[in-house]
Amino acid sequence: MLDVAGAAHLFGGEAALAAQVEEKLARHGARTGLADTPEAAWALARYGADAARERILPAGDAKALARAMANLPVAALRIELETARALSQTGLKCIGDIVHRPRAPIVARFGAQVFARLDAMMGLAKRPISPRFEAPAYVAERRFAEGIAAREQIESTIASLARDLCDMLARHDEGARSLAVILFRVDGAVRRIDCAASRPLREPSAIARLFREKIEALSRDEGGLDVGYGFDLLRLAVMQAEKFAPGQSGFKLSDLAGPRSANDSRGFHRVARADDALADFLDRMSARFGAHRVLRFWPQDSHMPEAAALAMPASRGAPPQPPPAPEGRGLRPLRLFEKPEPIETIAEVPDGPPLRFRWRRAMHEVVAIEGPERIAPQWWKNAAPALTRDYFRVEDSNGRRFWLYREGLYGAQGALQVNGPRWFVQGLFA
């Protein structure tokens, strides 16, 4: 099952994509079906017409979906074979035969599954697609005769598994970038904990520390691992491995050509240790608080201030150097509000810069001003029209510096600008 929403055009359209898939899987006798719901696509692939084009339904057309499904046999509902046979024996052979029938008698006799599948097929009920996880690169696991429940036991088992795993990684000269611990509970429930590293890891204690942080965070936020009667199987898997770059701590300076001084060697190892300490800290904090809370700013190709820098997980590494600022671009503030705050302004003339403004219930007298710096909206990106912004750097009588902008232009007409331009404070300077 593939979710191809928004991706088909990359293959020349849905028909071309389906043709490519069928061609590649021709020796397995594969047929494709494309529809708005996974259930309908499944039904079309198995019970649809022979012509491939007829197994592709137009997107967002509920009537076409209903028409196409009506003629398919009830087995296309992906119900149990015996239920499908029993429905056929009562004369309900096609999906169209049951769509408009009263539901209660059918549910009473054949169970709720029939209409649950039918609703999912028609898009009336959502059924998520369960993704298939990639097979792990390396796995180590331990079984227990009786379930273990103590956190210390679980952590020490993970540490022990990490040692086994690191031996495997060392044999292949690789390090782990992404790891998962899968805990199988005695009653069949499965719990999965994922961790990522900013550099290839091959140190058992570092791996164990990452999972300790993660379990600590789970204990704090979700009340723990929900051990129930205990776990009888623990599996530690490397989901993504990378070639292990030799650690600088193990790097021999004498291997380098040319003479080096003792100071060089000390500096070299100090930098290596600092890099390791930084990566270790970022990994541990990302595991504890979530990768979305430990961030670095990456430059973006956008002139909109709020989109110029994108906060990305720090474990991705250091960002590239941003391109030089364009000629004539004004200064940017030290702090930026994620949501610009509206202000009231008083100006000499309607389209002039403000003489004073009120922000957070305090009046500020403008004594110095720089601008406007006009920033046009990204009309090629936004589906909805947006307004032009004129930015001003202003200083008030107390020496506080603000970054204000006026949204919209005087005299402009449009649905977005019914009451004239509006003013906002978007940033603050030191």
Added chain:
Amino acid sequence: MSPSGRSERIGFLREAVARIEAGGSSLENKGLEDEATRAEARVRRRAAFFEIAPKTVADSPAAAGFALMAASRLGAGEGGPILWIAEEFALLESGVPHAPGLALHGVGWGDFVLMRLPRRADVFLALEEAIRARAFAAIVCEPSGLAESDARMIARRLAPAARASGARAILLRPPAGPRAPFVAPTPMRFEVAARPAPRPAAGRRPLPGFAAWRVRWTGPPGSLPGLEPGSVHDVDLSGEDFLSAALSLRLPFGLDGAGADSRAA
């Protein structure tokens, strides 16, 4: 005034250069430079934990700018990025550090890591971990408030940990007052307010200046020789290039123990 203010700024910079050439620079003399370098080394050894508070809530951006200037100045040449640990609520109130704006203060995109944490306890936990990690040029910690228990933790655990590990940690706290006094057992305690900066005149209204602060030293009496508690000093970064200005700025308040000498070109 030109639309971007560029010609006025160039004129302003020319004036600043002329002032420096006329003998205004404190670092132009080699002997002084060496002395400043030695003083910096002494500062780095002593300046383990800073506590910086804005004078009022409205001065928070000024205090943040001063903290960033101190972080980039103290961490220069140390290696590792600057870590900014902030509570979500503080970011909501004061805004998120903006990468293009940080660059103006001498902090590159790659030299900055931001941690946005939902709870104050998490902020202090991360600060303690960062101090122990010794992986950062400097650490700035920005909680949205300070409870009594937080003050005790800072005084008894965090400041001593920073001193022991040699990390440079800066607590950027909310305004101090009788009910929320300065808490860190360190001489590096400052109250920062925004101050009108020297600015180029242009047309009817002048252009805004660059970063400028009025800083009050609030360290314990006698902890820095020659400084009186409550003494006020003016510090400013002139010119468009904050980076070079910040690097040529002598640290205020005689942090080298030589007495107050706050002004810089």
